[in-house]
Amino acid sequence: MTSLAVENDPYILAPPNPNSPVVLSLWISPGNTHPNAQYRDPVWPLAPLIDSPSTELATIYWQGCPDPLLAQVKQTTWTMINGRLRPTYLLTRGSHSRARTSAADIRDTCNEWMRLARWLHARRLSSLTDCTDDMWRAYIAQRWGDGVSRDHAARVCGKLTDLWAFDQLSARPAGVTRPPWDVEGIDDFLPAANSPARGENSTEPLDPAVLGPLLVWAIRFVDDFADDILAAWAERSRLIAAAEANPAIPEGQAVLAEFLLPNVRSGRGLPSARMHGRRGLARSYISAVTGASVKQIDHFVARNQLSGLANEHPGPCPLEVPVSGQINGNPWRERMDFDEAASLMRHLGTAAVVVCLYLTGMRPQEVQGLRTGCCPDPEPGAQGSASRHLIRSQHYKNVVDDDGNHISAGEAREVPWVAITPVVHAIRVLERMVPDGELLLSASHHDFAFQRGRHGALKGSGLNKRIEDFVAWVNYEAQAQGLSGQVIPEDPHGAIGMSRFRRSLAWHIARRPGGLVALAIQYGHMRTVLDARVSSGYGSRSRSGMHSVLDVETALAAADTAARLRERIAAGEKVSGPAARRALTDAATTPRFEGRIVPKTFAKKAAAFLARDGVVLFDNPDAMLICAFKRETALCDPEPGATAPRQYACQSGCGNTVRTDSHARQLRERADEIDQLAAYSPGPLGKRLRHNADKLRTIADTHDATARPAEAAA
Template sequence: MTIEYAPTVLATADGQPHAGTPVLLNRPIRPGTDSAVLSVFGDDRWELTPALFEEHVAATSLNFAPIPAALRPTAKNYVWQLLNCPDPPALRRFSSTRLAVRTVVSGFPSLASFLVWLDVRGITTLPSVGPADLDRYLSDLLDSGLSRDALGDRITAVRRLWAWRERLPAGDRLPATPPWRGEDSDALLGRKRRRGENRTPRIPPSTVDRLLLWSLRFVEDFADDIIAVRDEYATLSARSFTARHRHGGHHDPRTPEQFHADLRTLLRNMTHDGRELPGKPGPDGAPVLDRQHLARLLNCPTHWLGRRANAAALDTSGLPIADAAYLSAPVTARLDGSLWRQHLIAFGEAEQLVRHLSTACFVVIAYLSGARPGEALALRRGCVRHDATAGLWLMHGRKWKGATDEYGGKKPEGEERTDPWVVVRQVADAVSVLERLHERDLLFPTTLFDTRIADALARGRLGKARTTQVLATHIDRFISWVDTYCANTGRDERIPPDPSGRKIYPVRFRRTLAWHIVRRPRGLVAGAIQYDHVRLGVTLGYSGTYASGFPDEHAFETWLLTLEQLTDAEHRLREGEHVSGPAAPTYTQRVHQVSRQFAGRVLTSTRQARDLLDNPALQIHKGKGMTCVFDPAKAKCRLGSGENIRRTPDLTDCQPGCQNIARTDRDIAVLRDQVAELEGLVDDPLSPGPRRERERHELARLTQIVDDHDRTRPEAP
């Protein structure tokens, strides 16, 4: 990607900007940006969108008009330095790299609040701000009722403004004394924030299972029917715009006689094909002719249909009026053996279904690949390829996290991933559907239709990706459609809402996938998909490194699950659960050790979670009817190995007689069920002799294990 910069305009002699200096003087801008639209220092609104390369980011600007006039030049000078200075001054807990444009934007409201506070109190220059003023500002903040995060942002804005004082003219500097004696927000607010904690809420399993189920149905079952009506809808909707909004009337070269002949031809064809006239609900609920849609079919203004000859042709056609304006493509997809809808797709629902199909594709791609929302929204046509040699589907794209420029700051244009995502076939299918759904380069463009109305609604972002906020709204609408469809068809498969009331934001898919992999590898709808994908695709093939960030999420969830399981195990031991088997003493020792060693432990990074998972005290793994108290020196099973992957037992290859085996009362309950099942099979006279002999041998082995467990149970006091 070729990087462009704003045209160079000399600053003043002291290096400060003047009215004509470009706002983005030292920032790369999107290729093809018209230099005439770039903001300059003298403007009160600075357009920053040219410096944003992520396709899903909305138009962004800074408005200095609300800042008091006396302090506005100071604010502009300071923000200009934030945007253009490549080497920020050092300050504890502040990044030493240049701030990203969106970070500058997100911190702007806190800066503005401080400057407004000063102006209200008659302070119109920064050099006149004393320690007492800052103490009063802090006191007002603490009394404001703002959240802790909001308070931290306000404090940080003042500390950063002070840190930059040497880069500003003398009249724009805070005094040399550090604000609040140099203390940061953690010290001032009295409670330390857990840094690095992932606070993104997971999507509840019941919700995400059904959401994925219906998304897969759209991609795998309904897609052909929806794509079939897409072009017809696009053509007709463009006609309706022309008929209603073209200045000077509808310029149609047809004479009234020619148009009348076209109308009669349409009516004859509809009669021959057994079709009905387009309709809509009338005042009493009965269908009436939808003259607007009929005008679309004939590409004419609606009033042409009211001419006497044309109205007579309609009245005498004998065609019934449908209850909606249906498109012509047939319905072919089936759901549980029956057509998924009893009627053709109507004009009024076609755009909605096209958007739902695109949304369903995003759910499948984002959830089952583990890609970040921005990475998924930046995917382009041809991004998925199949490696026939390895038997893997590979998804190529750009990344922004971890992409840094020569100064160590975020590289705004991002970079192509060195290693692609390893994905499952369902993700490849979703990409293929999107490539058939439209002809744009981006898979998730702002709009799916080339109309002037769509262009206006996109607010100049036509051809770029949808934003995450818009996508969250589309997911809500998709869920509402599914719930309505289930209600109308009597299906008990609606998508349950999140009990917390939270919206399904795209960022939640990645965290939920990590949880679902660790907690429910054999879950409901996506059980096999998620299990195979993550264990084989992500853990081993997702770049093979931790650069993607996803293995960190996976390690964090594994750590949480491990602690929960071991805490439950200790509670059961204290309640008298019996443990038998060769590793029983080690099991008991490790479970009690976990409580002493890790109680109250706070993780500040997912890297710590990965490191802690290697701790021998945590090497307890639940199997079927047994618990592995893992010691690689004693293991008889095959062990995982390789770079960046810790050695773990293969619970599918558990060998009898292994000294790592312990059995809890819960494990014995599983074995008792197996014993009961085997007893029935051994007594079956129709079972083949060799099979019956194998089952009798297994029954004897399991019965001995159960008896030994009961025999070694300590007597109650």
């Protein structure tokens, strides 16, 4: 019997019975149709809690919990699924604490509880109440024995503390004792800080040598190959439907003999398709082309012993669709092939994802949540920001309701993303691959080979695998097409994953303003829009989001520029330019950033660092100078409030210019390269090139004439 206080407490949950639903109806959104389970079931699907299309469906399997402790862990888990932590409890837990968390976090927390239960059971303890203060200390000390990072250990301690917190929200609590770290403080219970933190800013950007050809091939797929691939897929689908509808015809065997046997006698390949790692006869294709039924083909193959010939002598299955795509002025395919259509559709979708991820700065979840119609064409005659293509999307990170409960479905972004031309093209291609109203990356519609009707959008792990497969296809095709210079090399920091594109965008905007990778003009466009930071701007409701990632990368680049300037001065190089004195002062006072891993708190420090107008240094390798950026003297026309120059629009004669002896040497080397090019160019073009080379040498001569040692310039 429960007390009156317990009955009137809205945070206390009555104990479930064996027939109680695992997820109570109040936590299931109206559009969620995933099956629920009952309390007594050995498997609890948490899919009724999941509305995000990019999230893997989570499940709890109770066979991992020892029988003596099963009832207690199960009840506390049910309370966690359907209850809410008290606001008074959350006030002491930090700003990221939630009354209710995601399904994946619930599963992981339950698994951590079951791990504790197995440890207690191994010591012949049969109740959670047996986990006394001493047992907590012994368990946590042994828990770190396998080697975990300090951050992960802190999360584990939080999950174990939740066991005590949620037990208190049951009308019949098990009596879990409060962990000692929740009373004494967590620091003394964590392992040494010997491993890096994880997060957006700890992700290595993609190497320029990787990203350049990857982006070239992705845009090539979207712009040049898409029409051919989509036409081939439509024709393949038509042929399969025709084959399935074909009845057996009297002349079927004769038609098949006429179509196949000449190839057998001459040794030419038979129309084949890949199945389970082998090539076999393309039965649907042959059926649609000849009019024979699939069953007639099976009889013909058996009678003529053709089953192994298609694998030994595979032949094409040409489709009657035009080929318009080209590589270097030549058709990329002689004919589109029935067997290749599904894999090409898969690669086309992957290419569009690469374009969207890299050229917007969206988080992977946001790209996975896009639907058809998300990027409408601007209204005719619209001016200014209204004439841009805008992407309306959902965002999912840290989305909660007014009570602090996690919202799996996310929420609409208050400010849309700005879509540049390649992104618009990629979205249009994805819209042609799925029905109206569907997710652009619908898992069921992008399952071209098997059509298994999967849930939501393609998941992160699957998309990462598709990117690797796309790279493998590109490298094979590049070699076959004689384009060895467009092969995508292996990235020195590991696999190309979805999470690396966002950091890479910021890295290349900050570090490669002139476009040493692909689409230099797009970098300039994005820097302009990002710096605007207004409601019609790029990617965020505030300075957080993509702006903070860019701020971090730009601050790191500026710190590296200052460090390189110090090194050059220490090596005896001289400096010139109207901003030389400011640059030397900044180089002497800017700390060098050691390493690449930066904590989340660094974003605010980076923004404050960049706001120091006039004393932040930016390297411009294409202009061969350093910009000691000051808005009022900048000739690159920066936006009001901009914290970085428009390096792609660098102007000669700017008051922010600084050069060293190294820059003068680079100017002369570039001039020599241009002279060599001019020697093989037609008259007017060669004359212009030689004029440009002379201008570079003049700038270098001016440096030599005006440069001073650091002591004299300071």
